[in-house]
Amino acid sequence: MTGHRTFSGYCKGKTRVTRKPEEEQLNLGRAKLAHDVGWHDSVSQGVDLMVVSEPNVKICSKEGWILDKKKDVAVRVCNRNLEVAEVKPKKGYIRLVLPDLHVYAVYISPNVSFTYFKRTLDEIFECVEQNPEKSIIMGDINAKSQTWGSPIIDERREYVDEWLSQLGWVxxxxxxxxxxxxxxxTHIDVTLTSESVFRRIRDWTVQHSNPYTYHGNIGIDIKTARGSRTEPQPIRKILRADHFRLALQDYNWEDTTDIYRALLNLFNASIIEENGASNKWPYWWNENIDDQRKKYNRLRRIYSRLREKDTTQVTNLKEEMRVLRRNLRKSIRRSKREHWKTLLDELDDDIWGEGYRIATRHLAAGKLSYQLPTKKRRRIIKELFPTTTESLGSAQRIRDDPEPFTEQELLQAVASMKIRKAPGPDGLTVEALKIASQTGILAQSLGKTTASIVKIGEIFPTGFILHVTPPLDVMSVIFPRPCIEIESKTPTAEDIIPENVEMSGDLEVLGKG
Structure with missing residues (x-):
C-alpha cells in the first residue's frame, strides 16, 4: 500500500484510511442512520481505515471494530492488506501504528472541564513526542482556533497552540x-500533524453529504514513503453459455485421453473479459436509495446557496429536504428487513449459504481485520510451530480400492451444486460444470475414467507419496486432488505419518520412488 485514505470526524464523526491514497474524517453523532450512510461511503470509496468519533456503540461493538476505553472513538480497518503494527486503545483516543504513519483518533467532549481537557491532551501529545515526524491527530477536540480556520476562538485553543508550537506542528x-x-x-473537526507529514498531504476536503449528521466528511489524500500506487482495474469474466454448449457438442470425446484438460480449454475459449468495477455497496444499498441520496444532496447544495435569503423558496426547500430524509430512512430500513426475510427463507433450502457465513463471521469476531508486519508474523509462526527432530510415527494400509462412481452419481452431484460459488484456481465455474453435465457423451466419458482417477496417484522418484482419496462428488472426479510428495533420505512409513494419527480411511501410502 502506497497511500492512505482516511475518513474522519469529530464530536460525532469518523475517520478512515482508504485503498486509494487518501484519508477521510467523519462525525456521526452516534446516530445509526448516519453510521449506515457513512459506512456506505467508506465501502464504495474503498476505505482502508475508518475512525469514528462518538460512534454508534451497538454497531461498533460488533466484529471488526476497535473501541477506545470510553467508547467515544472507534476504528475499523477495512483493507485486510493494510499492515498495522500496533493498536492501543486509551481513554478518549486510539493509537494505530502503520508502516510510515502513526494515527491518533481522538475525541474530547465539549462538556468536560478544562483541567480534564489539558490532562487528556497532554497524554496524547506526550505519546506523539515519541515519534512526532510520523504522527497525525484526527478527531474532535472541541476547540476553536484561527490556526485551523475558525473565525472565533475559545479557552482551549491556546493550550492546543502551545503544543503545536512546541512540536513544530501545523x-x-x-x-x-x-x-x-x-x-x-463552525470549525471543530481538525487534522493536526508534523511538517513532514503535512508535505505528504496532497488534498484536504470537506463534503456535507450525510443527511443524518451536521458534520462534514473530511477527505485527506496522503502520499506514503513507498510512492504512488495505481489501483488495478477489476476484470469481470463472463461465460458465453451457448458458445460453450456448442463446443462441448462438437468436440470429439471418444479420442480424448485428458478429459479435464479438454474441458478446461473449451471453457477458457468460451470466456470473455470485461473491465468494470465490482459492486462495493453494502448489502442493503440499492439504486432507489442511491437516487434518493443524490436528490437530497442536490437540494442541499441549492439550499446552501439560498439560505441567507429569507424567502418562501428556502422554506420549501427545508420541508422537501425533511421529507427526503424521512423517506430515505424508511427505504434503508425496508431494504434491511427485506434482505433479512430473504435470508431466513433461504435457510430452508441452503443451510450452508449466506446465513451460515454470517454466523461463522460472528463466531470469528476476534479475528484481526488487518495484516501484521512480516517480522511479527514470522515470530508468531516460529513460536506456534517450533522445529523438531522427533520421529513422525508409523503408517498402515487402511482399506481396499473404493468402488468407482456411476454416471448417475456424477449427474446427481453436479445437479446438487449451487451456482455463483467461487471457482477453483483454474477458474472453472459451477455453471460450466452444469452445462457439461448436460452432454451425455461427457458424462459417459467421466464415468469410464472414474475408477482410474480414484485409484491412481502419481509417484515421484524422490520420495514417498500420500494420495488423498477423493470424496464421492463430481469436483473430485474432474479435479482429482493432487498427490503430496514427501522427500525422505530414509524412505520409511514412520517418516511420513505420526504415530498418534487415527487412520480414518482417507490416507493411503502408495509406494516410494
Missing amino acids: AANNGDHTFERGSSK
Whole structure:
C-alpha cells in the first residue's frame, strides 16, 4: 500500500484510511442512520481505515471494530492488506501504528472541564513526542482556533497552540467549516500533524453529504514513503453459455485421453473479459436509495446557496429536504428487513449459504481485520510451530480400492451444486460444470475414467507419496486432488505419518520412488 485514505470526524464523526491514497474524517453523532450512510461511503470509496468519533456503540461493538476505553472513538480497518503494527486503545483516543504513519483518533467532549481537557491532551501529545515526524491527530477536540480556520476562538485553543508550537506542528485544515446546523457554521473537526507529514498531504476536503449528521466528511489524500500506487482495474469474466454448449457438442470425446484438460480449454475459449468495477455497496444499498441520496444532496447544495435569503423558496426547500430524509430512512430500513426475510427463507433450502457465513463471521469476531508486519508474523509462526527432530510415527494400509462412481452419481452431484460459488484456481465455474453435465457423451466419458482417477496417484522418484482419496462428488472426479510428495533420505512409513494419527480411511501410502 502506497497511500492512505482516511475518513474522519469529530464530536460525532469518523475517520478512515482508504485503498486509494487518501484519508477521510467523519462525525456521526452516534446516530445509526448516519453510521449506515457513512459506512456506505467508506465501502464504495474503498476505505482502508475508518475512525469514528462518538460512534454508534451497538454497531461498533460488533466484529471488526476497535473501541477506545470510553467508547467515544472507534476504528475499523477495512483493507485486510493494510499492515498495522500496533493498536492501543486509551481513554478518549486510539493509537494505530502503520508502516510510515502513526494515527491518533481522538475525541474530547465539549462538556468536560478544562483541567480534564489539558490532562487528556497532554497524554496524547506526550505519546506523539515519541515519534512526532510520523504522527497525525484526527478527531474532535472541541476547540476553536484561527490556526485551523475558525473565525472565533475559545479557552482551549491556546493550550492546543502551545503544543503545536512546541512540536513544530501545523493544522492541515484548509479553512472550510466542518460543522453546519442551520445558519451556524463552525470549525471543530481538525487534522493536526508534523511538517513532514503535512508535505505528504496532497488534498484536504470537506463534503456535507450525510443527511443524518451536521458534520462534514473530511477527505485527506496522503502520499506514503513507498510512492504512488495505481489501483488495478477489476476484470469481470463472463461465460458465453451457448458458445460453450456448442463446443462441448462438437468436440470429439471418444479420442480424448485428458478429459479435464479438454474441458478446461473449451471453457477458457468460451470466456470473455470485461473491465468494470465490482459492486462495493453494502448489502442493503440499492439504486432507489442511491437516487434518493443524490436528490437530497442536490437540494442541499441549492439550499446552501439560498439560505441567507429569507424567502418562501428556502422554506420549501427545508420541508422537501425533511421529507427526503424521512423517506430515505424508511427505504434503508425496508431494504434491511427485506434482505433479512430473504435470508431466513433461504435457510430452508441452503443451510450452508449466506446465513451460515454470517454466523461463522460472528463466531470469528476476534479475528484481526488487518495484516501484521512480516517480522511479527514470522515470530508468531516460529513460536506456534517450533522445529523438531522427533520421529513422525508409523503408517498402515487402511482399506481396499473404493468402488468407482456411476454416471448417475456424477449427474446427481453436479445437479446438487449451487451456482455463483467461487471457482477453483483454474477458474472453472459451477455453471460450466452444469452445462457439461448436460452432454451425455461427457458424462459417459467421466464415468469410464472414474475408477482410474480414484485409484491412481502419481509417484515421484524422490520420495514417498500420500494420495488423498477423493470424496464421492463430481469436483473430485474432474479435479482429482493432487498427490503430496514427501522427500525422505530414509524412505520409511514412520517418516511420513505420526504415530498418534487415527487412520480414518482417507490416507493411503502408495509406494516410494
